[in-house]
Amino acid sequence: MQEFLQHTLNGLSFGSIYALVALGYTMVYGILSMINFAHSEIYMMGAFVTFYMARFMGMETPSPINFTLGVLAGALGAGIIGYFVEKFAYKPLRNSPKMNVLITAIGVSILFQFGGQIIFGADPKRFPNLIEDEVLFYIAEIPVHLIDILIYVVSFVSLGILSFIIYRTQPGRAMRAVSTRPDMTPLMGINNNKIISTTFIIGSALAGVAAVLVSIKYPKIDPMMGVKIGTSSFVAAVFGGIGSLHGAVIGGFLLGVGEYYLIGYGASTYKDALSFLILIIVLLYKPTGLFGTTRKEKI
Amino acid sequence: MSKLLSVDNLSIQFGGLKAVDDVSFHINKSELLGLIGPNGAGKTTVFNIISGFYKADSGKINFEDQDITEANAAEVNHFGLARTFQNIRLFKTLTVLENVLMALQQRKHNGSFKDWFSSLLNTKSHQQLELNLKLEALELLKIFELDTFAQEEAGSLPYGAQRKLEIVRALATKPKLLMLDEPAAGMNHQETQELNELIRFIKNKFNLTILLIEHDMKLVMNICDRIVVLNRGKKIADNIPYEIKNSPQVIEAYLGKRKHE
Amino acid sequence: MKKYLIFLVSVIVLGVVLNFFMNSYIQAVFISFMINAIMALSLNFITGLADQFSLGQAGLMAIGAYTSAVLNKEFFNNDWTMIPIGVLAGAFMAAGAGYLISLPSFRLKGDYLAIVTLGMAEIVRVVLLNWNHVGGPRGYNAITKFPEFYFSFGFAVLLLTFTFMTMYRLKFSWFGRNLWAINEDDIAAEVMGLNVAKTKRRAFVISSFFAGLGGGFYSHHLGYISPGSFGFIISVQILIVAVLGGLGSLSGSIVAALILTFLPEALRSVQTGSLDLRMIIYPILLIVMMIVRPQGLFGRKEISLSHFGLTKFKARGSNE
Numbered sequence: 001m002q003e004f005l006q007h008t009l010n011g012l013s014f015g016s017i018y019a020l021v022a023l024g025y026t027m028v029y030g031i032l033s034m035i036n037f038a039h040s041e042i043y044m045m046g047a048f049v050t051f052y053m054a055r056f057m058g059m060e061t062p063s064p065i066n067f068t069l070g071v072l073a074g075a076l077g078a079g080i081i082g083y084f085v086e087k088f089a090y091k092p093l094r095n096s097p098k099m100n101v102l103i104t105a106i107g108v109s110i111l112f113q114f115g116g117q118i119i120f121g122a123d124p125k126r127f128p129n130l131i132e133d134e135v136l137f138y139i140a141e142i143p144v145h146l147i148d149i150l151i152y153v154v155s156f157v158s159l160g161i162l163s164f165i166i167y168r169t170q171p172g173r174a175m176r177a178v179s180t181r182p183d184m185t186p187l188m189g190i191n192n193n194k195i196i197s198t199t200f201i202i203g204s205a206l207a208g209v210a211a212v213l214v215s216i217k218y219p220k221i222d223p224m225m226g227v228k229i230g231t232s233s234f235v236a237a238v239f240g241g242i243g244s245l246h247g248a249v250i251g252g253f254l255l256g257v258g259e260y261y262l263i264g265y266g267a268s269t270y271k272d273a274l275s276f277l278i279l280i281i282v283l284l285y286k287p288t289g290l291f292g293t294t295r296k297e298k299i
Numbered sequence: 300m301s302k303l304l305s306v307d308n309l310s311i312q313f314g315g316l317k318a319v320d321d322v323s324f325h326i327n328k329s330e331l332l333g334l335i336g337p338n339g340a341g342k343t344t345v346f347n348i349i350s351g352f353y354k355a356d357s358g359k360i361n362f363e364d365q366d367i368t369e370a371n372a373a374e375v376n377h378f379g380l381a382r383t384f385q386n387i388r389l390f391k392t393l394t395v396l397e398n399v400l401m402a403l404q405q406r407k408h409n410g411s412f413k414d415w416f417s418s419l420l421n422t423k424s425h426q427q428l429e430l431n432l433k434l435e436a437l438e439l440l441k442i443f444e445l446d447t448f449a450q451e452e453a454g455s456l457p458y459g460a461q462r463k464l465e466i467v468r469a470l471a472t473k474p475k476l477l478m479l480d481e482p483a484a485g486m487n488h489q490e491t492q493e494l495n496e497l498i499r500f501i502k503n504k505f506n507l508t509i510l511l512i513e514h515d516m517k518l519v520m521n522i523c524d525r526i527v528v529l530n531r532g533k534k535i536a537d538n539i540p541y542e543i544k545n546s547p548q549v550i551e552a553y554l555g556k557r558k559h560e
Numbered sequence: 561m562k563k564y565l566i567f568l569v570s571v572i573v574l575g576v577v578l579n580f581f582m583n584s585y586i587q588a589v590f591i592s593f594m595i596n597a598i599m600a601l602s603l604n605f606i607t608g609l610a611d612q613f614s615l616g617q618a619g620l621m622a623i624g625a626y627t628s629a630v631l632n633k634e635f636f637n638n639d640w641t642m643i644p645i646g647v648l649a650g651a652f653m654a655a656g657a658g659y660l661i662s663l664p665s666f667r668l669k670g671d672y673l674a675i676v677t678l679g680m681a682e683i684v685r686v687v688l689l690n691w692n693h694v695g696g697p698r699g700y701n702a703i704t705k706f707p708e709f710y711f712s713f714g715f716a717v718l719l720l721t722f723t724f725m726t727m728y729r730l731k732f733s734w735f736g737r738n739l740w741a742i743n744e745d746d747i748a749a750e751v752m753g754l755n756v757a758k759t760k761r762r763a764f765v766i767s768s769f770f771a772g773l774g775g776g777f778y779s780h781h782l783g784y785i786s787p788g789s790f791g792f793i794i795s796v797q798i799l800i801v802a803v804l805g806g807l808g809s810l811s812g813s814i815v816a817a818l819i820l821t822f823l824p825e826a827l828r829s830v831q832t833g834s835l836d837l838r839m840i841i842y843p844i845l846l847i848v849m850m851i852v853r854p855q856g857l858f859g860r861k862e863i864s865l866s867h868f869g870l871t872k873f874k875a876r877g878s879n880e
Contacts, residue, residue, distance in 0.1 A: 035671050092851045100850045102613050102671060103803060107846035110796055114839035231682070234675065273686035276679030283664035283672060350751065376753035388751075390744040393737070401741045405753040408734040410762075418733040419726060429734075472753055 005142050007264040008257060013148045013217075015256025016155035020210035021233035022240065022248035023162065024082075024203030030179040030243040031199050032090070034098060037105040039207060040230020041112035042082050044223060046208030047127065047215045048120060049077025054128040067131040067216075071154060074212035075205040082204025083197055091193065116223030127219035130212075151213045158209050159249060162202065166245065171198055179243070228272065232259065235279045241292020250290060302361075303328045303508050304380075304476055309348060309358035318344045319355070320532040326476065331502060331509045333523035333540075335516070337553055340529040342512045343385060346480055349510075350382045351375035362476070376405075381474035383465045385481045385512075391454030395445060395464060398453050399436040402471035407432060436471065442504070443467050443497075459490050463497070470505060477501070478510045483518050491518055498522055520544060528552065575713050587709050589825050591781050594716040597817035598723050598774035600801035601810060605727050606673075606767035607799075608807035608860070609736065610760055611743040616661070616677025617771045617798045619684040622790035623657050624650030624772030625779035626694060629703040632780070638704045640780075644715065647776035654772020655765050657684075662761035669746070673764065681795060688787040699786025703779050712781065719777055720814075723770050727810050728862070730766070739763060793839070800842050803849060808860030815857060 021043055028036040053059070053073045059066045089108050093101045131150065135143040166172040178185050178195045185192055214229065215221050236255040240247025255275060262274050282289060305325035311318050319341045326332045334342050347353045349360055351372035360368045362378050370378065390398050407428060408414050417425035440446040443463050448456060453464060462482060469477060479498070483491045495518055502509055513519045519526060519540070526543045528536040530552040536543055543549055578587055603617045628646035636642035661680050665673040694700050706712040730736055738759050741749040746756050779785045801820050805812030824838055849856065 033670070035674065089847055096850070096854060097611075098671070099607070099611060099613060099807070100854045102674065103799065104847050104850045106615070106796060106799065107843040107850070109843075110793075110839065111843035111847070114843070118840065231678070235679075238675070269690050270686055273679075273683040276676075276683055279679055280664050280676060283667060283676065287664070287667040287672075352747075372747075372750040373753050373755050376751060382751055384748070388745045388748040390741045390748065392744060393740060397737060397740075401737050401749070401754075402752045404734045404737065415735075418735070419729050421729060468752070 002140060002142060003264060005140055007260040009139075009142065009144065009148065011257030011260030012253065013151050013256070014260065015253035016151055017210045017214055017229065017252075018233045018236045018256050019249040019252030020155055020158060020206045021229055022237040022252045023159075023245065024207045025234050025237040026240070026242055026245060026248040027175075027199050027203045029237070030245075031175065031182075031196055032101075034090075034101050034105065035234070036203075037102070038085055038089075038108035038112065039203070040226030040233075041109050041116075042078050042085065042204045042226075043207040043211045043229060044116065044221075044226035045081045045112065046074040046078035046204075046211035047221045047225065048116070048223075049081075049208070050074040050130075050212045050215070051125060051127055051221060053077075054130065059128060059130065062129045062132040064131065067150070070128075070130040070216075071209055071212050074208035076208070078208025078211065079201040079205035082200040082207075085204075086197055086200040091196075094193075113223055113227075120223055122223065124220040124222040127215040127221050129219065130216055133216075147213075147217050151217065154209060154213060158206055162206065163245070165202065171195065175199055231272075232275045235275045238279055239282050239289055241289030244289070244291040244293075247289055247291035301328050302326070303330075303363060304349070304510070305361045306345070306349065307359045307361070309345065309355050309360070311344060311348060311353060311355050317532050319348065322358075322529065322532070322534045324527045324534060324537055326508055326510055329502075329506070329508055331498070331511065331522060331524045333519040333526040334510060334512045334529065335514075335519055335526060336529035339531075340552075341532040342529055343480060344532075345529070346382065346478060346510075346512060349375070350380065350478065376472055376474075379473075379475035380478060381469035381472045381476070382478040383462075383469050383480055383482060385484060387461050387465055389453040389461055389465060389468070392452055394450050395440065395453050395456065396433065396436055396449040398464060398468050399439055399471045400432055402468045403432050403436055403439075405472060439467055439471060458485060459493075462486070462494075466497070466501070470501065474507070476508045476510060478512075480512050481514055482511070483513060483515045491515060494518070495522055571717050575710055575717075578713060579710050584709070587713070588781075589821060591712055591716050593817055593821035594720045595774050595778050595781060596798075596801055596821050597720055597814045598770060598777075599798045600805065600813040600817050601723050601727055602767050602770035602774060603798050604802040604805070604807060604810060604813045605730075605770070606764050608802060608809070609727075609731060610739045610763035610767075612666075612760055612764065613671055613674040614677045614764070614767065615674050615792070615795050615799075616679075616681035617767075618790040618792065618794035619677070619681025620654040620658060620768045620771035621775030621778065621794070622681075622684050622688065622785075622787070623654045624775030625785050625790070626650075626688065626700065627653040627772070628776035629700050629779040629785060630694060632704050633700075633702075640704050640706055640711075643704065643706065643780050647719070647773060647780070650776030650779075651769045651773035654775065655769035658765045658768020658771075659761070661768075662764045665764070666757040666760045673760075678792070681790070681792065685787045685790060688790075695786065697787060699784060699788070700779075701784055703783045703785065705780055705783050716777065716781075719773060723773065724810060724814065726766075727770075731810065731862075735759075735762075797842065800846060803846060804856050806856030806858035806860065809856070809858035809862060811863040812856060812858035812861075815863075 024039050025036060028034065050070045050073045054070060059069065085108055089104050090101060093104060131146070133145055133147045136146050136149060137144050166175060174185065174190045174195050175198065177188070177190060178192055182192055232255060233252065236251040237248045239255060240251025255278070258278065259271060259275060263271055302325045307323050309319055309322045322345060334345065336342050344353065348355045351370050351374065355368065359366065362380065365378065367375055367378050390401060393401065437446055437449060440449055445460060445464055445467060448460065453461065456464060483494055486494060498509065499522060501507060511519065511523065523540055526538065526540055527534060528543060528549050535548050535552060536546050538546070578590055599617060599621060603614060606612050606614050628650035631646040631649055632638060632642060636646065661676055665676045688694060689697050706715065738749070738754055742756055742759060750756050801816045802813050804820060805816030
């Protein structure tokens with residue numbers, strides 16, 4: 001029972017990370033119908049932006065201010081990188097076959113991974129201790145760490161901000177419009193390119209937040225760190241129904257918890273493969289995912 | 300007269316909108332039935348349900364006494380229904396000949412082992428089969444005076460010829476029922492006249508039954524044997540053209556629409 | 561008949577030149593080129609002709625490689641004359657895996673194949689890592705090789721010719737026409753009575769078969785394989801070859817494999833430091849090509865075999 005609780009807590013904490021990253025995949029898919037393979041590298045870059053900022057600003061001492069600054073820097077850095085990736089790699093291909101965009105996305109992903117190994121070095125780097133972790137309280141003798149609580153809190157705040165933007169603001173409305181009828185929105189005076197950029201910035205910023213949170217909990221970062229979280233999060237997005245925001249969040253939590261049960265109960269060596277196995281089963285029995293809908297194509 | 304296709308109590312709902320609401324009609328063999336109605340009446344939706352693209356929420360579709368309600372688009376074609384599209388859907392970078400070949404070959408290449416190996420080894424019988432297919436396709440194109448374009452890319456044809464090619468391609472699947480979705484869309488008066496001739500011609504030549512969705516009232520009134528009128532997803536009339544022309548309900552449906560415009 | 565003779569004579573001349581006048585390093589690179597070409601063709605078939613993105617060719621390659629290597633060692637007593645049997649078995653294993661993968665991949669429209677194949681490759685890698693009988697992470701050692709270069713060369717030419725001819729015939733057959741029609745308009749293709757999902761599944765099984773074939777031979781060429789030999793990066797390298805040659809152009813894949821196998825080897829002498837610059841150059845090449853010349857070297861066209869030497873191209877589907 002205690003073990004079960006422990007896995008659940010760990011799973012939920014990772015689940016919220018998956019949710020944040022999955023949102024980026026699902027938002028881009030919703031608006032451009034493309035899998036942004038480079039999203040996992042934008043996540044990685046978020047961690048490195050905060051890493052270098054902390055180093056250059058000499059943020060050595062853990063403090064709530066440094067923590068906040070670190071998270072914001074990761075979000076901002078990833079957002080800016082996401083913006084430029086979209087602008088230089090995807091935008092020129094707006095009218096190209098989808099295959100070309102996918103290939104470009106793969107190219108961008110590899111470029112960041114190996115460019116990162118050259119610029120940052122391939123060896124793992126120690127992420128600065130931005131906040132002093134401590135055990136806050138115990139649930140049934142399970143210690144609950146501050147960092148886990150912070151992961152929940154920051155994730156939920158980010159999700160709150162996101163849903164506010166999407167459902168309560170003008171750009172959010174425009175975003176939803178572009179993802180349903182990109183052919184009509186320009187007639188309504190919406191600048192599709194601007195909305196697509198905004199989507200990339202928001203999705204990337206969420207990934208940046210997730211990256212900083214993970215790096216604080218597991219303070220080793222390297223240029224390949226995005227691959228695993230990226231694939232799991234993508235699976236979460238498909239599981240929830242790609243294109244659906246709620247689906248991404250719920251898929252993220254379910255996958256996080258599911259993965260930790262599997263690790264906890266002995267399947268740990270197969271963990272990386274298992275998330276894909278889940279994906280394949282989902283595709284076989286409910287291809288649209290939990291909350292996805294097939295778009296009725298106009299015939 | 301025997302029924303070829305019968306549609307019974309068909310309904311489909313998109314979100315809160317009842318796009319098709321309890322529609323029933325039938326087509327007799329060798330009949331030319333027109334399906335008309337104002338914009339958004341649900342004509343194309345009915346079409347898409349019959350041709351297997353949408354699943355109806357309720358209702359039944361029978362074709363030659365076989366239930367085809369659950370059939371998907373490819374299966375529907377194998378039952379003997381072929382259709383064209385409102386917005387032309389040709390294989391644009393394939394040649395005109397290849398467009399017809401693609402349709403023809405679905406009956407000739409069954410994907411059996413023998414079929415695979417004879418095409419891999421390029422056997423004599425395979426070459427003969429391909430040659431026959433090409434000849435048949437050319438013959439079909441000739442009937443519609445498209446044979447001179449045979450090696451052109453389909454997407455490069457003039458608009459009218461593309462419409463015609465789409466009909467040829469549908470005919471190449473050897474249908475019993477041909478369903479035309481607004482074939483006169485985007486055509487001028489003279490082209491519409493020619494289309495009128497063409498439809499009559501293919502109906503006799505290929506001994507076809509035709510279901511025609513159309514906006515152009517003149518075309519429909521001229522060539523249809525019978526007309527079904529839809530309005531807001533419901534059937535409001537089913538009669539010979541003369542009666543339809545004078546039906547107050549139909550006039551109201553169309554005029555009512557004009558008021559909104 | 562004449563063109564087959566010309567082909568045979570040039571292969572023999574090439575074989576003689578390589579065998580007697582070149583060192584073993586160039587010989588090995590040449591074999592690598594042919595394996596790369598087979599792999600690129602296998603990807604090109606599904607991605608270029610069927611327009612379905614696969615990111616798992618390396619995984620299928622691994623299935624072929626391990627099947628063939630294990631068969632030869634465990635059942636054929638390291639008998640090199642049995643290599644062809646093993647390679648063929650590897651191809652069939654990969655085709656079987658390809659069939660299983662194809663089941664969930666085409667149920668919805670979209671890029672699901674890309675992600676399912678990516679997952680498959682990862683599953684294969686993880687399984688191999690944990691399978692101690694085949695060496696786990698240490699890899700599988702001392703796989704039987706051909707005793708002489710000319711056997712190796714002959715077999716490689718045979719495999720490449722078989723791969724190319726099969727795909728070439730299919731490309732210009734009813735099957736190729738169906739694939740192309742689906743690329744153009746899958747809804748119209750369906751209305752013609754074509755089972756679109758089934759057609760895509762078949763295309764992927766064929767692609768998988770040849771990926772397994774290439775992988776099977778690869779294991780006997782190197783004599784050593786490990787899960788690391790079939791990472792994601794290998795799939796990306798295969799993709800780059802196919803893209804450079806032109807997605808849809810089979811002869812393009814072969815030309816591109818030639819360029820991309822020999823060029824890095826030639827550059828190796830000028831390269832300094834321990835960094836593998838290819839992993840920087842390749843993605844940049846991909847991105848720039850997609851923006852500037854997405855059709856690659858040859859687009860969908862084939863270099864006509866009957867006019868080899870003259871620059872005559874055969875457009876897809878044109879009737880000679």
